[in-house]
Amino acid sequence: MFQALADSTRRDIVTRVLQGECSVSTLAASYSMSFAAVQKHVAVLERAEIVSKQRSGREQLVRANIATVREAARVLDHFEELWRGRIDRFGDLLNEPKSPRKGTKK
Amino acid sequence: MFQALADSTRRDIVTRVLQGECSVSTLAASYSMSFAAVQKHVAVLERAEIVSKQRSGREQLVRANIATVREAARVLDHFEELWRGRIDRFGDLLNEPKSPRKGTKK
């Protein structure tokens, strides 16, 4: 999630497809890197479910998944709530896949 | 920014210090990794200005910088606005440090 949004090219791709789905090659034409590189970026976004692809003839249309973006926004909102002290040890709602905390021992 | 939030240990550190500043060693005690590793994570968060340190005796107090977290939230809100089609080519407000777009040509 945040991992996927960590790259600026990827964030740029997200802004593009948020405004309308488009093919991988159309995307690739906008960047000064190889098609394969853009393809990989799309794959990363797809694995993070920020984006999904749909075949259309020989093209592959990339479309944004706004729900996942909202998920990320939710985490940041949670941060803000913590900051305001509104949350009193309510649990680790933010642990995305896993959190490497040491056994919450001591 | 997103780069800094991409690691789950780092996100965990942020949640900790959002609820109250604490020393690096206190933080380090919570994770099953070396002190140096935690120190590095804090350094990453510090470079991203998500967190700042302040000496207090021999301890170094880590405190969250909520303004930067809000910055990230702003970017995601911008994404949502794009999705809703409210923004009509208003410019690249999201380009954090730099965007590798190919000369915005064609």
Place this chain on the structure above:
DNA sequence: AGTTTGTACAACCATTCGGTTGTACGTTAC
């Protein structure tokens, strides 16, 4: 049919990342 277009994927490479250990140094406690 043959060619071009759009995609997928493997192999490779350099760099970054997340972690380690070891050393050094100022501050506090005994």
Place this chain on the structure above:
DNA sequence: GTAACGTACAACCGAATGGTTGTACAAACT
């Protein structure tokens, strides 16, 4: 003073990342 604590930083390591080129294949145009 000396020991313990909290920190900083360098050196190193394996794995992941971001990029490349090359090959392969199906869809579409001629």
